[in-house]
Amino acid sequence: MAPHSNHPGERAADDPIKLLAIRDSPLSLDEVFRAVGDDAAGGTALFVGTVRNHDAGADVEELAYSSHPSAEAEMRRIAEKVAADYPVRALAAVHRVGNLRVGDLAVVVAVACPHRGEAFEACRRLIDDLKHEVPIWKHQTFSDGTEEWVGAC
Template sequence: MEDVIRLLAVREQPLSVDEVIAAVRDAHAGGTVVFLGTVRDHDSGRQVTRLDYTAHPTAEDELRRVAEKIAAEHPVRALAAMHRVGELEVGDIAVVLAVACPHRAEAFTACRQFIDELKHTVPLWKRQCFTDGEEEWVGICC
């Protein structure tokens, strides 16, 4: 599985789309899908000024578990994912992931499942800061 999972990281530094794409290049892959999650300027009708992401110490381990699941369930040739922590401004990249498969339909399906499972299971939380000075934590659960 290590040859399929090429790059996984939770980082404070700005994320590199080029690094993720380079990690999943594979001569046997006919389709590569890249997903970028960026900080938007609004949420539920409120204006967002910035986000602050925090990760549990087990976040990278859980990210690996999700990656292994995706690789086991789909004909993945290569995958990579990075999530940012710390303060992010509107427009910053919060998450970038890529999946390379033999065919495009497989790559789209695997990429969609990868981001959905990452968002639901990897212990990462965000504090949204709004223009009115209020803040809200998202992703905190039991």
């Protein structure tokens, strides 16, 4: 079958948003990957954001994420926009809040589409828009005892 045919599997699913959450417990790659499983998807892109051990030249000791009560609604708005702009078969996004250590998973997003290029583009758009538009703030503590807020107004 030629790519981008009129087959129903080439189109977006009627209800592609499978999982959206903000959690104060550890995130699961397996849960997110299972959530976007779709037999019509030929490409699944998954992005995992982890707590790194440095930022702007300083050693990060730990960080804490907090969110506004509207954060999940904003996640849904962004997910719906991505699903409207790409042939998304399935989409999932989870973000952690609370205290995290270096190496912990902070965010996991995945998008399944009929083809890999669409999946990559949609996943990139999803994580970029979530990072820029969802009211989630990061409080970093550095090894020298200093601290800073990131994303707070």
